[in-house]
Amino acid sequence: MIFDMIRGIIAAQTSREAHTITMDSKIKQDLGVDSLQIFEIVMELEDTFQLEIPTEDLDEITHVSDLVGYIESRRRNNE
Incomplete structure (x- = not known):
């Protein structure tokens, strides 16, 4: 779902x-x-998932899978 x-x-x-x-x-x-x-x-992701993605976090996101994992992790931590 998040990947899609x-x-x-x-x-x-x-x-x-x-x-x-x-x-x-x-x-x-x-x-x-x-x-x-x-x-x-990033702006669209922040709006869609209601979270903030600091610029420094983007340095470690190179693959789509990294981005999916990052969003999943942030969503879990916000629950």
Whole structure:
């Protein structure tokens, strides 16, 4: 569920077909996400999941799976 939501956000921001985005996709290298798109993706994720993603946390997020794990962890900690 979270993966599908994240994949949809990334697809919308990158004009990619959602089915081409996998958990193993590298956000910058495989998906070609630039710094402006990352900013827009993060803003959308913050709105969608009602959380704040500090810029320094983005350094450790390289794959879509990292992003999914990060969101899941933050949501669990906020419950």
